[in-house]
Amino acid sequence: MATNVLDLKQLFSPSNIRQLAAPILLLLVLAMMVLPLPAFLLDVFFTFNIAVSMMVLLVAMYTRKPLDFSVFPSVLLVTTLLRLSLNVASTRVVLLEGHTGADAAGKVIEAFGHFLVGGNMAVGIVVFIILTVINFVVITKGAGRIAEVGARFTLDAMPGKQMAIDADLNAGLIDEKEAKRRRAEVAQEADFYGAMDGASKFVRGDAIAGILILVINIVGGLIVGVGQHDMDFAHAAEQYTLLTIGDGLVAQLPSLIISVAAGLVVSRVGGEESGDIGGQFVSQLFSNPTVMVLTASILAVLGMIPGMPNLVFLLLAGLFGWAAWYIGQQAREVEAAAAEPATTVQEAQPQENLEASWADVAPVDVLGLEVGYRLIPMVDKSQDGELLKRIRGLRKKFAQDIGFLASPVHIRDNLELRPNAYRITLKGVEIGQGEAYPGQFLAINPGRVSGQLSGNVTKDPAFGLPAVWVDAGRREQAHGLGYTVVDASTVVATHLNHLILSHAADLLGRQETQALLDHIAKDSPKLVDDLVPKTLPLHVLQRVLQYLLEEGINIRDMRTIVETLAEHAPRTQDPVELASRVRVALGRAIVQQLFPGGAEIDVLALDPGLERLLGQAMASGGAESGALEPGLADTLLRETAAAAQRQEDLGLPAVMLVPNNLRWLMARFLRRAVPSLKVIAHAEVPESRTIRVVGVIGN
CATH class of the missing domain: 1.10.8.540 (FHIPEP family, domain 3)
Structure with a gap:
């Protein structure tokens, strides 16, 4: 039982109801063509049809650009089917029950057939024909032509728009996500105008069907009334014609409204910043006081001509003249408000009352250095901070050594840090931190010292070597024991330089x-x-x-x-x-960087069997995704790390030489586990250099 209740709740949830709305509406439309409907339901559906058409018109007026109403072609088809199905249902009722009186097909048809045209069938026929001509010849034909031309020009402009998007992407003005959105919008725009070009044929066909239905209903009503219900010809003609006209008008009016909405959508010019159509009308038609004054003058001259409706012309002339004065006054007030400086009252407002703006959105620094308050003198320009000079030199040396100019290092104090602490950030993310003590020196143990120093024991923040912070008076003693001694600004600069080099790709x-x-x-x-x-x-x-x-x-x-x-x-x-x-x-430069001069190239190599195994894994696609067999991967990492450590202990660079097709795989696989190891391919080694294999991995 509980399960059934849960299923019902899911079935009638808001999301499911929205999804089922369109299918249910289409089923009702098709059912109306087949099943007989009572007069009351006809009134409900006719009223619903008018309401839907008014909603579509209002949505079209408040739409800022055509793609905001991209479902309009489908709406056009559904509303057309709804009108036609109502025509079929009302025709059935009119022919079956028309002899019983004017309200046989419902109160809505009776109202349109009697009150709107005064119960005169000749007037009704003329009004119906005029509405049909306006809809078919003027509005629908114009909207269809605009949609056709719009689709053609949109398709012709697609290559240029796509090239413009690619150019903005290549220039770095937009990112991949924005480029994808713009490409989708260009394609959707072409689809929309193409769909509107076809959907406009629905309305044209609806207008033609309305005329045919009118003629068929009148002829059919005469046949049914005279032949089956023994009505005299004049009475049958009047009764069935008025019902048919009411039926035609109640369907033709929503059709006209939908056609106007279609014209508004496809003739819309401007983007999101242009506002809705009502705003454009007011801002573009009634924003120029000169135009209003000239219009008022012309109306006043016409109003003075004898025989003209002087009161009406002079009244409208006065109205336009007042509107011109009012618009000009508003424009002068806006200019005066923009010209005068901000008042002292505005300046005295507390900061918390100010509105948020884009100025409050601070961009993230690409490279940042945050320091505690005791390190501020090192980066204070007024105090000739030594660290500032070193950072400028680091950036210049980076450009000379690496080949491009990195972003400047933005330095700021951070009271949340410990007094002697500093933090290095990359795009807002911490990539390194440490401590420095101005006035003291860091004695770094390179591994071959002859004695121990007392002091603040720590580690070199750049390379993790054991180190001790000592006073200036013990600097010479540290030198004598074999320590590498550097000042506080050098410690920070070296750490920063090491991180910049390590993250050069991210910069x-x-x-x-x-x-x-x-x-x-x-x-x-x-x-x-x-x-x-x-x-x-x-x-x-x-x-x-x-x-x-x-x-x-x-x-x-x-x-x-x-x-x-x-x-x-x-x-x-x-x-x-x-x-x-x-x-x-770049092979010659790569090898020269690893092995300066013309000395032999001491490299590590893979066992031939392991090379074949890795080659097979790569050919099957498994190695590229890192899906090596766990045991093999662990052995490969362990043996490579051990061999690389042996090379470093001998003072030689750790370099692995592999076939060309395996270089990318091995470099990516071993980078994190053995960061000091460099992997080069056979094709990268110049023919003039001699290769010597000093270790085999996987033997």
């Missing part, structure tokens, strides 16, 4: 990439223009450069990078594949 945003391209274009404009954005989007170039930076490769040789990308980009847009091609082109 290379789209803006920095574009600035780097602009810098290269000063010397090689043709090279850059042929690559971005003609051949390679900016975001793909950014990702390729980030892949290089993630593996500690500088991007100073941008000429080689751009030339390599220009050669391979027409065949692939995969950043991983492009980065691999660039690494091969």
Whole structure:
């Protein structure tokens, strides 16, 4: 029982009711064409039809842009079917019960057939024909033409709009999410106008059907009245014609309203900032006092002509003249309010009463350094803080060594930190923290000291080496024992430099990439223009450069990078594949960075059997997703870490040489477990260098 109650609650929940509304309405529309309806239900449905048409018209008027009412073509079809089904249902009632009196088909049809046209069938026929002509010839034809032209021009403009979106994306003006939204909006706009072009045919067909239904009902009513109910011809003609006219008018009026709504939607010009149609009418028609004055003058002149309705013309002239004066007065007040400075009362308002604005939204710093209050003298410009000079030097050296200009370091004090603490943030997220003591020195133990120092024991924040904070008087003693001694500002600067180098890929945003391209274009404009954005989007170039930076490769040789990308980009847009091609082109610089001079290259290698196993896993797609067999993965990590540690103990760089197809896999797999290990491919090693394998992994 409880389960049944729960099911009923779910069935009649608001979301389910909204989903069932359209199917139920369509079933009712189809049922009305088949099942006989009593006169009262006809009144209800005719009234509902008029209400729906008025709602559609009001929604169309308050719509700011056509896509805000994207369901309108479907609404047009449903309302047309509703009117036609009501025509069928009312025709059945009129022909069956028309002989009983004027209210045989309900009070709504009786009202439209008697009160609106005065019970005169000739007047009713003329009014019906006029409404049909207005709907069919003027409104529907115009709206259909606008929709047709709009669909054509929208389709023609789609390539240009898509190129504009891609250009904004490549320039970094918008992100991927906004570009996707704009592309969807362009496609939806074309679909909307195409659907409106077809939906306008519904209204035209509805108008033609209304005329045919009128003729058929009159002829059918005469046949039924005279042949079956023995009514005289004149009485039958009057009775059935008035009922038919009422039926036609009660259906034609909503049709006219829907047609006007369709015209308003497709003829809408302007975006969201333009406001609704009513606002546009007022702001664009009645906002110019000069136009109002001229209109009032013309009406006043016409009102003075003998034989004209002087009172009406002069009354409207006075009304337009007053409106011109009022609009001009409002405009002058707005200008005066904008020109005068803010009053002292406004300045004296408390801060909590001020409205929030976009100025309150502070952008997140790309690089930030927050310091406790005891470290403020180190970064205070008025006190000639030593740390400020070091940070400027770090940024300059970073640009020279890595190849692009990183964002400035924004320094601010933070009272929530401990007095001697500092915190380094990247895009608002903490990436490092430590403590520094101005006036003291940090004695770092490199591993070969000859004695111990007493002091504040800690660790070097940059590399985690054992260290001791000592007073200035014990600096020489620390030097004598083999410690590396640095001052407080150097500690912070070294830590900051280490983190900047470690996160170089994160510092290379789209803006920095574009600035780097602009810098290269000063010397090689043709090279850059042929690559971005003609051949390679900016975001793909950014990702390729980030892949290089993630593996500690500088991007100073941008000429080689751009030339390599220009050669391979027409065949692939995969950043991983492009980065691999660039690494091969930069192979000499990569090896030179790891093994300076012309000495032998001491590398670690994989066992041939392990190479085959990894190659098979990569070919099947499993290795790319990191789905290596757990036992194999653990053994590979453990043996590689041990071999890399042996190399570092010998004072040699830990480098693994692997086949080209495995380099990306091994680099990504081993990066976190063995961060000091560098993985290079056979194709990256110059032929002039000699390779010596000092260790085999998986043997």
